[in-house]
Amino acid sequence: MTPPPRLVLALSLALACAGPARAAGSPGQISHAIAMQGKPALPPDFACLPYADPHARKGGILHLGELGTFANLNPYGVNAGDAAAGLAGPVYESLMARSFDEPFTLYGLVAQSIETDDARDYVVFRLDPKAHFSDGVPITARDVLFSFNLLKAKGRPQQRAAYGLVHSIQALDDHTVRYDLAGADDRELPLILALMPVLPAHVMTEKRFTDQGLAIPVGSGPYKVAEVRPGERLDLRRDPNYWGRDLPINCGLYNFDEVVFDYGRDDNSLFEAFKAGLIDYRQETDPHRWASGYGFPARRDGRVAVESLPLGGPKGLSGFAFNTRRALFKDPRLREALAMMFDFEWLNANLFSNLYTRDKSFFDESELSASGSPASAAERKLLAPYPGAVRADIMNGSWSPPRSDGSGRDRELAKKALALAHQAGWTLQDGRLTRNGQQLNFEILVRDREQERLALYYSDLLRRIGVEARVRLVDDAQFEGRRQRFDFDMMIGLWQASASPGNEQRMRWGGDSASEESSYNLAGAKSPAIDAMIAALLAARGREDFVTAARALDRVLLSGFYVVPLYHSHAQWIAYWRRIAHPKALPHYAQPLFGDVLETWSLAPGAAAARH
Numbered sequence: 247m248t249p250p251p252r253l254v255l256a257l258s259l260a261l262a263c264a265g266p267a268r269a270a271g272s273p274g275q276i277s278h279a280i281a282m283q284g285k286p287a288l289p290p291d292f293a294c295l296p297y298a299d300p301h302a303r304k305g306g307i308l309h310l311g312e313l314g315t316f317a318n319l320n321p322y323g324v325n326a327g328d329a330a331a332g333l334a335g336p337v338y339e340s341l342m343a344r345s346f347d348e349p350f351t352l353y354g355l356v357a358q359s360i361e362t363d364d365a366r367d368y369v370v371f372r373l374d375p376k377a378h379f380s381d382g383v384p385i386t387a388r389d390v391l392f393s394f395n396l397l398k399a400k401g402r403p404q405q406r407a408a409y410g411l412v413h414s415i416q417a418l419d420d421h422t423v424r425y426d427l428a429g430a431d432d433r434e435l436p437l438i439l440a441l442m443p444v445l446p447a448h449v450m451t452e453k454r455f456t457d458q459g460l461a462i463p464v465g466s467g468p469y470k471v472a473e474v475r476p477g478e479r480l481d482l483r484r485d486p487n488y489w490g491r492d493l494p495i496n497c498g499l500y501n502f503d504e505v506v507f508d509y510g511r512d513d514n515s516l517f518e519a520f521k522a523g524l525i526d527y528r529q530e531t532d533p534h535r536w537a538s539g540y541g542f543p544a545r546r547d548g549r550v551a552v553e554s555l556p557l558g559g560p561k562g563l564s565g566f567a568f569n570t571r572r573a574l575f576k577d578p579r580l581r582e583a584l585a586m587m588f589d590f591e592w593l594n595a596n597l598f599s600n601l602y603t604r605d606k607s608f609f610d611e612s613e614l615s616a617s618g619s620p621a622s623a624a625e626r627k628l629l630a631p632y633p634g635a636v637r638a639d640i641m642n643g644s645w646s647p648p649r650s651d652g653s654g655r656d657r658e659l660a661k662k663a664l665a666l667a668h669q670a671g672w673t674l675q676d677g678r679l680t681r682n683g684q685q686l687n688f689e690i691l692v693r694d695r696e697q698e699r700l701a702l703y704y705s706d707l708l709r710r711i712g713v714e715a716r717v718r719l720v721d722d723a724q725f726e727g728r729r730q731r732f733d734f735d736m737m738i739g740l741w742q743a744s745a746s747p748g749n750e751q752r753m754r755w756g757g758d759s760a761s762e763e764s765s766y767n768l769a770g771a772k773s774p775a776i777d778a779m780i781a782a783l784l785a786a787r788g789r790e791d792f793v794t795a796a797r798a799l800d801r802v803l804l805s806g807f808y809v810v811p812l813y814h815s816h817a818q819w820i821a822y823w824r825r826i827a828h829p830k831a832l833p834h835y836a837q838p839l840f841g842d843v844l845e846t847w848s849l850a851p852g853a854a855a856a857r858h
Contacts, residue, residue: 274363282350298498299829302848306855308502311516311525315477320458324764327726330480332842337465342440346833350746369436373421387417392447403765404753432784434748468500480507501848530819533598554817559835560612562743563605565809571770581807583666587707592654602813614796619643624794635775636801679712687714688735693725730764739768769808825853
């Protein structure tokens with residue numbers, strides 16, 4: 247197949263405009279790796295990632311359980327939420343790969359080296375001449391240009407936004423690609439481009455990309471898709487001709503010959519399948535089950551192991567997101583009032599065995615968090631052009647989510663919530679919170695039973711101050727469709743944090759993303775102060791400036807009360823059959839600790855390669 251004419255034209259123009267590899271007057275440096283801040287931790291001759299076992303056993307079959315279903319095999323399109331697990335990385339590879347032992351550092355994969363200047367006004371990738379797709383076709387600069395143009399036009403919103411900052415892209419030869427980034431003022435952009443998947447220009451078309459469906463993909467990774475049962479099962483098998491098996495970045499990774507994902511609509515059924523030995527590994531998310539549900543025979547006799555593994559890095563934030571595109575939620579005082587009614591202390595003690603900690607920052611428990619500390623002089627200077635963007639108690643570090651008396655019926659918090667609602671124009675009359683004769687009512691959209699239970703709990707609490715919050719449970723397809731169209735009043739969101747936040751903040755909070763369908767700006771945030779703090783984050787050259795910008799952004803977001811903060815765990819709860827094992831060393835910055843196909847895991851010593 248040939249690429250669509252529009253993409254061929256873009257490729258031809260880029261080739262015709264090819265220029266010098268270095269920016270005029272600004273010599274660059276060729277390296278095996280690139281770090282967002284500072285220098286890469288591993289030298290050019292490194293042998294293995296610190297958390298991978300170079301002596302891990304190869305072989306065997308890994309059976310995994312996945313909640314929900316899937317409708318396509320394209321993890322990079324606008325419908326990526328419906329894509330099967332295990333495709334990005336194991337099947338589709340990027341130019342460079344991340345080490346999760348560092349905040350944000352990339353090492354060579356399809357690209358064996360990277361070149362950029364101090365200003366990061368350009369970036370050059372030199373491809374490994376050994377790299378090829380699973381059908382044997384070599385990977386060339388043509389594939390990189392094709393992938394860039396395709397993802398820029400048809401990819402996810404965050405990709406389109408980031409790639410739109412590129413001034414031009416040029417193929418200098420069959421294995422060298424140069425991006426001109428002049429004017430982008432975004433020091434993260436070379437790393438974002440390095441994480442771009444390389445798609446096969448000889449197979450992929452724009453139509454196939456947008457309507458991938460369940461067609462078997464052609465990638466360049468260590469696994470190939472071997473079998474698909476629509477919505478039920480995905481089977482990945484090792485590619486015996488994988489070109490990159492001896493690269494240092496892959497040392498000790500992708501150890502199983504086969505990885506099978508079995509999908510289940512209900513988490514209880516997946517848990518029963520795990521207990522029966524049909525699934526090898528489980529990440530537990532239910533604290534009640536974790537505290538009391540693992541006393542089954544295989545656990546008692548030692549065939550199943552359970553571990554509570556520490557999570558490093560910022561903890562991020564989850565919560566009920568207000569859709570501020572709705573006129574109902576325009577006033578932050580009302581949003582704060584509604585958030586005040588969530589009784590975390592009762593919930594944690596009575597349902598969660600006190601295993602959770604309340605979220606209080608978008609970069610919680612890290613140096614990037616503004617929680618509990620007053621703004622520095624540098625933060626105040628950064629925020630000065632936006633008076634009123636940060637509340638006084640958040641500026642001085644004294645704010646935290648309200649703490650209840652744990653009774654589930656805290657009268658004082660209810661009084662404070664009603665007082666705030668009154669300031670926003672709402673009045674309690676006959677047990678109903680009203681304005682202009684209309685009761686405050688809205689819908690909470692949820693996608694599974696766990697979210698439904700939490701939303702029903704919150705709805706009951708809101709009813710105490712006269713608010714009618716209906717809970718609507720829909721299937722995955724409806725949920726994703728309504729999320730992408732912003733067709734909801736409130737929904738639960740998760741804003742995972744990395745040790746190096748960057749371009750993803752634009753898609754979560756940037757003003758342009760508020761109206762861009764399929765973006766992750768669930769709240770519809772649109773604020774010049776937010777945009778400015780994100781810009782400062784991306785332009786920061788040193789760690790001190792980076793931390794300053796992150797904390798300032800945190801303060802602006804907290805002041806907006808866009809989310810009812812929920813909670814997090816300090817550890818990742820896992821259970822697994824002892825036929826598989828993980829290395830002793832854990833990555834410092836991965837959340838979750840292990841990828842979709844448990845890249846660092848392998849058969850345990852002495853374990854049979856197949857189940858009996």
